[in-house]
Amino acid sequence: MAEPLIAPYGSWKSPITSDLIASETVVFGQLALDGEDIYWIEMRPAEEGRNVIVRRTPDGRITDITQPPFNARTRVHEYGGGAFVVTDGTIYFSNFADQRLYRQARDSAPEPFTSAKKLRYADGVIDRRRSRMICVREDHTVADGEAVNTLVSLDLKDDEGEQVLVSGNDFYSSPRVSPDGSRLTWLTWNHPNMPWNGTELWVGELTAAGSIRRTERVAGGVDESIFQPEWSPDGVLHFVSDRTSWWNLYRWQDGRGEPLCEMAAEFGRPQWVFGMSTYAFESASRIICTYCEQGTWRLANLDAETHRLEPIETPYSIHRYSELRAGPGWVVFVAGSPTEPESILRLNLATMRHEVLRRSSDTEIGGAYLSLPQAIEFPTEKGVTAYAFFYEPQNRDYVAPQDERPPLLVMSHGGPTSAASSTLKFGVQYWTSRGFAVVDVNYGGSTGYGRAYRERLHGRWGVVDVDDCVNAALHLVEKGLVDGNRLAIRGGSAGGYTTLCALAFRDVFKAGASYYGVSDLEGLAKETHKFESRYLERLVGPYPEREELYHERSPINFARRLSCPVIFFQGLEDKVVSPNQAELMVAALREKGLPVAYLPFEGEQHGFRRAENIKRALDAELYFYSEIFGFELADPVRPVPIENL
Numbered sequence: 001m002a003e004p005l006i007a008p009y010g011s012w013k014s015p016i017t018s019d020l021i022a023s024e025t026v027v028f029g030q031l032a033l034d035g036e037d038i039y040w041i042e043m044r045p046a047e048e049g050r051n052v053i054v055r056r057t058p059d060g061r062i063t064d065i066t067q068p069p070f071n072a073r074t075r076v077h078e079y080g081g082g083a084f085v086v087t088d089g090t091i092y093f094s095n096f097a098d099q100r101l102y103r104q105a106r107d108s109a110p111e112p113f114t115s116a117k118k119l120r121y122a123d124g125v126i127d128r129r130r131s132r133m134i135c136v137r138e139d140h141t142v143a144d145g146e147a148v149n150t151l152v153s154l155d156l157k158d159d160e161g162e163q164v165l166v167s168g169n170d171f172y173s174s175p176r177v178s179p180d181g182s183r184l185t186w187l188t189w190n191h192p193n194m195p196w197n198g199t200e201l202w203v204g205e206l207t208a209a210g211s212i213r214r215t216e217r218v219a220g221g222v223d224e225s226i227f228q229p230e231w232s233p234d235g236v237l238h239f240v241s242d243r244t245s246w247w248n249l250y251r252w253q254d255g256r257g258e259p260l261c262e263m264a265a266e267f268g269r270p271q272w273v274f275g276m277s278t279y280a281f282e283s284a285s286r287i288i289c290t291y292c293e294q295g296t297w298r299l300a301n302l303d304a305e306t307h308r309l310e311p312i313e314t315p316y317s318i319h320r321y322s323e324l325r326a327g328p329g330w331v332v333f334v335a336g337s338p339t340e341p342e343s344i345l346r347l348n349l350a351t352m353r354h355e356v357l358r359r360s361s362d363t364e365i366g367g368a369y370l371s372l373p374q375a376i377e378f379p380t381e382k383g384v385t386a387y388a389f390f391y392e393p394q395n396r397d398y399v400a401p402q403d404e405r406p407p408l409l410v411m412s413h414g415g416p417t418s419a420a421s422s423t424l425k426f427g428v429q430y431w432t433s434r435g436f437a438v439v440d441v442n443y444g445g446s447t448g449y450g451r452a453y454r455e456r457l458h459g460r461w462g463v464v465d466v467d468d469c470v471n472a473a474l475h476l477v478e479k480g481l482v483d484g485n486r487l488a489i490r491g492g493s494a495g496g497y498t499t500l501c502a503l504a505f506r507d508v509f510k511a512g513a514s515y516y517g518v519s520d521l522e523g524l525a526k527e528t529h530k531f532e533s534r535y536l537e538r539l540v541g542p543y544p545e546r547e548e549l550y551h552e553r554s555p556i557n558f559a560r561r562l563s564c565p566v567i568f569f570q571g572l573e574d575k576v577v578s579p580n581q582a583e584l585m586v587a588a589l590r591e592k593g594l595p596v597a598y599l600p601f602e603g604e605q606h607g608f609r610r611a612e613n614i615k616r617a618l619d620a621e622l623y624f625y626s627e628i629f630g631f632e633l634a635d636p637v638r639p640v641p642i643e644n645l
């Protein structure tokens with residue numbers, strides 16, 4: 001192998017291209033089982049972000065079930081999830097374009113199953129005894145006011161047979177029918193809670209006619225979050241609760257919630273989408289589960305009788321354990337590792353051998369081009385320890401000049417309850433293979449470190465997260481690992497808000513990139529969708545009572561403090577963060593005379609799904625940094641208009 005070339009950081013030529021990330025990679029969604037058939041969703045940027053239901057049969061054949069133009073995606077809560085349910089080879093799925101449910105029998109074309117009214121459906125489950133589906137419905141037919149959420153039943157034999165079963169609260173999720181069809185359980189919560197703040201778990205008897213009686217709240221409350229209620233094969237209700245400040249597994253027996261495995265670890269996740277699963281029953285006495293300690297997820301076997309937890313060793317460090325299903329003697333899940341992209345895996349529980357069913361990318365990238373994550377801890381404000389994954393620049397073909405330190409890109413994840421992980425992400429390696437250092441920060445509010453760590457952000461959004469991102473960068477500068485004069489920060493959605501706050505209220509970073517980020521908290525409180533419409537009451541404070549605080553925490557009101565270049569990316573159909581949030585910020589920077597770039601995308605919503613837009617955004621951000629930090633690009637990139645440069 002030839003000697004590495006000497007070239008400045010940022011200017012290295014990389015095999016990890018924007019085309020690889022945008023066009024040659026899929027994103028896995030919901031997993032489902034129908035006998036031994038395995039179904040999942042693939043979001044395909046190369047097909048304009050279409051969500052495709054895919055089936056794998058026991059003989060290994062993999063088939064696309066939903067053909068164009070169908071797009072299996074629901075907009076309940078805007079974030080969706082739980083878009084399809086399958087029984088005996090027949091699939092019922094939500095189609096994105098019209099939000100109607102469609103029925104698709106094996107080897108047949110989809111047929112509409114619900115009316116063309118402004119109704120959305122998600123998180124369905126089949127009630128076999130009564131030949132119906134029970135699911136969440138979100139009604140947007142109301143002329144004024146919020147959409148109405150309920151639990152409804154849909155007769156599988158009569159397209160007009162729709163009946164409201166449970167109503168009256170703001171939100172519902174996770175309807176699950178007991179194996180004998182006699183009981184229904186579900187989750188519910190009300191404003192201003194989000195499901196990771198506080199939910200209630202209810203159980204009711206199902207009558208022969210299908211109505212519900214003798215309902216009982218069995219767990220949860222305004223300060224206890226319940227996640228993923230499930231019935232065991234022998235009809236015992238299980239659920240995850242954070243009543244101990246950690247999401248642990250419980251079962252409901254003899255009128256009380258019995259813990260199955262008490263430990264300082266998370267067996268649940270924030271319920272941003274429907275249908276998430278971190279555990280599944282291999283049998284009545286054997287649970288295959290996932291749990292997270294200090295930000296790292298593991299697979300385990302839990303004996304429901306002895307309560308003994310035994311980790312299952314695999315070569316994969318699992319990031320997306322919110323997708324896990326089990327059958328007799330096997331389990332299927334989504335996982336990745338620092339050197340392997342996310343894949344759908346099937347594990348034989350007798351032999352402990354795993355089989356890769358589908359990879360999110362078939363492109364092979366040699367390890368010499370991959371930067372391995374280093375889990376770091378660093379001090380932040382008030383003596384607290386915060387967490388991150390640090391990636392050094394890595395490319396076998398290049399070294400930097402001896403006296404040069406790399407630019408640092410601080411990544412601020414969304415949510416803000418999400419979490420950075422050690423799973424291979426080409427979106428990180430795109431930067432490190434070109435000579436950037438990257439730190440992916442699990443700031444206060446992130447999941448994986450217990451409820452107290454999540455609640456560090458309560459009332460302090462725009463402060464705690466910013467402190468942690470700033471301190472992560474300063475920690476690496478102090479250790480001499482990065483160039484303190486070339487610090488950049490980027491983030492999307494809530495991470496975009498953190499990015500803009502860091503640029504407006506701190507003088508540490510020299511450039512930033514905001515993807516559909518919040519700049520005006522007051523505007524967000526007034527304009528966003530129902531699911532998040534009261535979210536800020538916990539993160540910031542009640543509105544309008546604390547209007548002054550909303551003003552103080554909004555970067556748009558302090559654009560005069562900005563002193564570095566910023567690039568903005570925005571979907572023009574975004575219903576979560578409206579485009580004017582970016583446009584007002586761009587106008588303010590333009591007026592101040594700071595270098596600013598703005599790329600709006602037609603047809604994109606909250607998060608980009610189309611390959612051409614993902615590619616354009618990534619290349620544009622790289623071009624932007626090359627102009628700001630003054631390095632030559634190894635490959636030609638379509639220029640971005642940068643005002644005031």
